[in-house]
Amino acid sequence: MLPAMGWLRGFGRRRRDLGPVAAGLALFGFGSVEIYVPLAPYVEGESPDLAALPGGWLAVLTVLLAGYCLAVAACGSYPRAAVVLVGVCFVAQSFTPVLPEWPVVPLLALVVVCFACVAVGGRHGPVIAGVSYFVSLGIETTVADDPDWAFIVFVALAVMGPAYAVRMRRAQAERLVALAAEREAAARTDERLRMARELHDIVSHGVAVMVLQAGAAQVMLDSDVRQAHESLDVVQEVGRDVVTELRRLLVILRGEGTLERLPSLRHIEPLLTGVRAAGGRVDVAVNGDLGRVPAAVDVSGYRVLQEALTNAVKHAPGTTVSVAIDVGRTDLRIHAVNDGPRIVRQSDGGGLGLTGISERVELFGGTAVTGPREGGGFEVRVELPLSGDSAAPVPSHTGASV
Template identity: 75%
Template structure:
């Protein structure tokens, strides 16, 4: 978009430069081509001394230069046009006789009001009224009605252009703010995905490796199973990370590779092999769950199991997934110690669960149970509005 604006700006500058040259050519013709006086008004230009004609020509060039740069240097152009217009009043060729000085002053003031920044209208008004005020006093023709009419005819449309430009700039700024917010939100989602992938995988791998070490001498078969599970989880983590990198690079991936509550075996096996027991109950039709809600439910369950495996190794975990008419409910309860349980690792696990629920307009409750153990309960609405966010290939709603 920047290069488009640059091209438009260059075209405007070129058009103004051509306009300035055309005005200079027309003004020179007014000065030097013998014509009858303007309806019997004004001086006979053929009788004006050559020195004064040279001065008037220089002032004409200044006026036309002001038109050529009225958008690049709007306030300076308005001041230059007003100064040249006022200076020409002191010559034998007043600026009201040739029409070009009048057009040039009006054009410079128009540009100053339209693009002259905060003080543009003030600079243009002062330049215009001072020049015409001196003209009125010098000639004795104090037709202020005409002067004000010309001012309104020029500066009124210019002010409308100024308002349109200001509105366009506000819209551009708003779009930039929204883009920045979207980028920040996307970074947060990617960070959450990385946390979910790495935290769960590494936690389970550490627990399995510890279990293998504990029984390495007494139960070689169980130790071998634990080490095999470490490899499986490691491969799953690498696959998830590759999937995330594919998305970040902009490549396409198939929707069938999305995490889903319909495929929980790899997620549950890590906790089971690490010494814990997981009982899963699914009520309802998971095929009726929108993809975005399904992925978020999977990530919630993944984080809850990671929390249980880390803080309550060997505990029995009960997982309940209920698909209702209006919402998806995921409940994870373990019988391990609940007191003092907090976010795992860097402190973003349980917080991430709450953020996912809020993203879909749902609710999340985490904390120790009265009878012992720890519970994570999440409700995610199934409505079209809540599920409108399309999941990315990593599983984060886009």
């Protein structure tokens, strides 16, 4: 599908490039008829009889005609070079027996190429087109001893005014495209951050429990083999849970998952089991109907609680954690407190876990309070608005949490 779309875009560009080429060829054919087929003079009494010109002048006019037509054919791809070329040809023809104002092709070519240069000629296109236009016609009228600057200015305004309007519209379209690209890049960056946070939440809790249980098994391997085996069984079970969770995330990233498979505060038993397996105790109190909680808020609340329990397991093993989940009329409140020792640094690696909690809450316009308690231990207190006007969207098929 994508290669076909690219081919279609390329075909569209080639078709646009063929337009000026076809116009140049048509102009060459019409100009050849002007030169080699005897016609009535365009300006009665002033236009020379082309059929009576020597063959050398006809050859010069043919070369200049080719230059005009080449400039028209190239004005779409090389507008500034084309406007210089048509200006040179116009000036050169001013010194031949046939002035460029009499045949149709020279003036028409000059006007068309100047229009293209102003419209698509880049930063200096209007200046180059203006210089080429006024210098060419200025020299021609001087040589003809018939300066008609009113006509020259009128044609300039009639041609370059609309061309400049086209230029402004193109510039506006390019700005809109650039803005859309910037927004897309920002969205991609935000999506990568959300996926990174989701992976951190999935892995950190399980790995923390596995490390503690593996350490306990190593200590008790010689003194209490049965307990060591139980710790290793916990490591194996938690490892399977982590792998299952990672597979779930990958399935959702492929667009095959649904919102029902995302983490939910209604299913926090695996989190509690991990803490208990690490030797801790968890008391949970739920007030209100969790079914009223929007999916995006539900996932973020689950991840906030997961981070709080992971911190307790990592930094205060064996502690008792009290968790209160309250579903109010307008917000969801989560309060997790452990009674471990007073530890200021609750998250290694630069505090990414607590930073993740703050970022999640900020997306919803909520509040988060994390820190040590005066009597010891650590608490996490979060309020997430239930309003649908929150900044975070409902999780999409990518599976990245909000």
